[in-house]
Amino acid sequence: MTAAERNELIARYNDGYGEVLKALEDFPEDALALNVIPGKWSAREIVHHLADSETVSAIRLKRLLVEDNPVIQGYDQDAYALKLKYNSREIGPALEAFRSARDNTAQVMALMSEDDWHRPGTHSESGTYSVEDWLRIYAAHPHNHAAQIRRLRESLD
Secondary structure, X not given: OOHHHHHHHHHHHHHHHHHHHHHHOOXXXXXXXXXXXXXXXXXXHXXXXXXXXXXXXXXXXXXXXXXXXXXXXXXXXXXXXXXXXXXXXOOHHHHHHHHHHHHHHHHHHHOOOOOHHHOOOEEOOOEEOOHHHHHHHHHHHHHHHHHHHHHHHHHHO
């Protein structure tokens, strides 16, 4: 990955929270928990997923930076949604957790050296997992979910 590609991904990463907020702007409060697209999460579930995913991602990056070749454990996101009752909880605290995890991680990224970007690890489900792999995944992650929230909103009309 070139420095320019990395900077573009970092900018996208830093923009993720705002993109999700924009997607939620005109979403009716009473429709947040509706599963309007069969087999897909509600907007409320997506927000809670983002909070948990960002918390996990922050720890993943820190482990990659601090530990030698850490094993990054996968997790069952659907089990999280069910067991943690995503669709029954308010989104305010989840949005704050999402924002805080992103802001904290952005500070870490801003201080990383070139060597830091090349640190390796192994993901329990997908194999080789580097800091750059982490950035590719999490730069796109909230944008993908923001698009999903917009599709849910469109389905309400």
